[in-house]
Amino acid sequence: MSLRNLSLAAKTTIDGFMTGANKSSIKGSGMEFSQYRSYMPGDDLRWMDWKMYARSDRYYIRESESETNISVRLLVDASASMDHRDGDWTKMEYARYLAASLAYLAHMQGDAVGLYVMREDGIFSLAARQGTQHLNRLFYQLEQAGPKGRFTEPIHYKDIYAGGRKRELLVFITDMYQQGEEIYELLDLLGALRHEIIVLHLMARNEMELSYEGFTTLEDLETGATIQVDTDAIKQGYTQKLTDHLTNTRKALLGRNIDYRLMVTDEPVDEALRAFLQARK
Template identity: 85%
Template sequence: MSLRNLSLAAKTTIDGFMTGANKSAIKGTGMEFSQYRSYMPGDDLRWMDWKLYARSDRYYIRESESETNISIRLLVDASASMDHRDGDHTKMEYARYLAACLAWLANMQGDAVGLYMLREDGIFSLAARQGFQHLNRLFYQLEQAGPKGHFTQPIYYKDIYAGGQSRELLVFITDMYQQQDELYKLLDLLGALRHEIIVLHLMGRNELELDYTGYTTLEDLETGATIPINAGELKEAYSQRLAQYLDDTRKALLGRNVWYRLMITDEPVDQALRDFLQARVRS
């Protein structure tokens, strides 16, 4: 998808059902006036300065030093395992779309949103801010994302300390593929910084059901290693081991006070978001 299409897809998905769902939208006082800026489509009309409009016949928005109650940062796994394909799209494509929708929703509700792209060669960081220009920068970075190589090595996690000291709500979109607990090490660091963390675990339906009809080998997308398979003979044992893996993953994350949800990549993103947000409200 192009940047324009990603933006449009996110807007179309979110506009249909989530207006007003996020209770963090700012109301009332408690913010200090900073400056005016020209009105942009989608801006909250509550911050329109109608007196200035009456004098100038132009629309201006009052910006404040503190624009939001919540600072949200999206973490996107850009390793090669995210190139796993199920049907018409890869996990990476699903992750881009999901992250774009969450960013659009956060921006629509007045929340600042930022980004960590977790790449083999380090961590790209985009500070959390509000506004459509910033949102377009975030979409651009999503479009540039991998997937390639291994997951970010722990040596690069130090870059997270440079991201500021304020607490954030972190939404980590990943397939949870790891070789030496590197994802758990990252989550331990983020937890030590007192961030609230959500993990959205992406899996393909073909992974869950071992549906690889016609294939005789499987390849590890990060290491290149291959193994022969006979899906019919392996299915029962595979199902048992997969169930154990998912249960262990869920317990490991809950033990770290991380909110966890499994998302299947053949689910429409709007339905997956609705289920995710409803579950958050109930928890």
Template identity: 65%
Template structure:
């Protein structure tokens, strides 16, 4: 039942307004004409436009736009900090629905979808495939995620090099909680693969506003350390420091040519995806 609910939630989120939005395009011998260009040595002679040659006595290549399917690998942070909750809703719940929706969308478009879960002690991996049975298995694995422990150590990153030689889209869903820059080290590793990398940074509303009603003692979910906080006295300085930190991370990722988007877990998922995909489309123009 849980898998059916996750599948239905993903379908409901995606259907109706995202059809066709993540198709990549290349110039080639497709059906929709774009432009002519001068013939260059080595060009496929089958692409020559002989009618243009008859009119101009010059050789031209007819270029068209064709749709291409892409390979998408969805990476999910399953370290203990993803258990952070705002009410009854945890970050990992939002990550589950976000990953499921993106997987459903990719499958709908005919793209190959893979799943990589960064769990304590290693990486669970499902290589990209394009079929509904694979998607159903992915939904099952998303439901099984139980965040615990620290972030995956670099020794396990070899799983990430098992992709194809073609450029891929890597989507990383994480709260960017790190102790020793380990997540940015991972992102630097991903950058060496020469793929497009997108980071969805999940934050709960209560941590964005420092509004934990009734709480004065806070525990680090990964280290177990506790801290006493007077929220009302610390809120203004906390919010200012947090905003500076988020901006620093955003700029740092942009400097790496990594797309960054912070999502609050109280934000409707369909709106978050619509905003992301619209912005991504604009950046491709």
């Protein structure tokens, strides 16, 4: 993350350790053997394993795993709460590197990749395509995506219907900060369109641990409201409420068949991605 150029940072992060991460488990006439199954009337006789027949006097079809290209769409929360800073980095900067790394991974595997930037005044959309030139456009848009205002109002979600009808793998990078239920409304809409959804929930270490001393003033980055607190006095109650909040968030997303992972922004991007992909394997 010391590399300021997104394309170079993404290439450095991904190269060498995640090749083939999204190989499909669809069975068919691919190159890598997967399993045998009993012959069924109508099966293609080209995939009959005659050696198995000679050994067992039974008909078996040889199945293999086939590689597939998928369409990946990255959704990036660009609301003002993503400007929260812990140390040298904001959530938005972490989100940019995370999205850029995933985009480069998809490009490296021949997958189409697109982008939604969730802004207060609407949704910026970049259709999922393949190619180096398209990837560079995506990096440019990520670099321009600055945190501002509140999360996208539900009235703008209709813009999502203007996209293609193809099912996509959606990776939503967000801090899950919402005034009401607007993020859940968005996820319900995306689920109704039958997309597969992954939520990468970003939190900073100082949010997780309330690592401030004595009296301090906290500001809501989206509304500007401030509150003075004695962090030493409220830390125990804060920790319990945060635990309850994260538990409820996880349950709400898993109940919607959404893959969920909490990421803390002091974790190196490559380690966070490796742990996430291994968990999904």
